[in-house]
Amino acid sequence: MAKKEKKGKKEKPLERMTAKELREYALSLGGEIVGVHGMNKEELLTAIKEVKGISDAATKTVKAVNVREIKEKVQTMRQAKLAAIAAGEPRSKINILRKRVNRLKKLTRKVA
Numbered sequence: 001m002a003k004k005e006k007k008g009k010k011e012k013p014l015e016r017m018t019a020k021e022l023r024e025y026a027l028s029l030g031g032e033i034v035g036v037h038g039m040n041k042e043e044l045l046t047a048i049k050e051v052k053g054i055s056d057a058a059t060k061t062v063k064a065v066n067v068r069e070i071k072e073k074v075q076t077m078r079q080a081k082l083a084a085i086a087a088g089e090p091r092s093k094i095n096i097l098r099k100r101v102n103r104l105k106k107l108t109r110k111v112a
Contacts, residue, residue: 014045014054022048070108077101 017025022044026036033047049055081097 014048019044065107065111067108067111070104070111074101074104074108077104 012021014022014025019041022041023036023039026033026044026048029048029051032051036044036047039047077097077100081094081101084094084097
């Protein structure tokens with residue numbers, strides 16, 4: 001069975017669309033955006049907003065978080081933890097480092 005569409009259906013806000021929906025929307029704009037299939041969601045949003053003339057200042061500004069940078073921090077924290085264990089640091093300091101690693105790993109999952 002086909003899905004029923006509402007007559008007065010409103011269009012979804014761009015930020016709520018999935019990457020797949022954004023790609024379809026960018027392709028429907030014509031040839032104004034090049035390389036749609038190679039873009040991720042953030043790149044698609046900025047390209048569509050640029051074409052439509054929507055300024056990002058009107059939307060809320062979100063601090064850009066890069067997963068690779070977070071994972072590099074995780075690696076440095078793990079090395080610091082191993083160094084603390086080797087140096088015979090108190091267990092409380094080692095637990096602090098362990099908790100920081102755990103928090104950063106959770107952040108990577110949330111960002112992805």
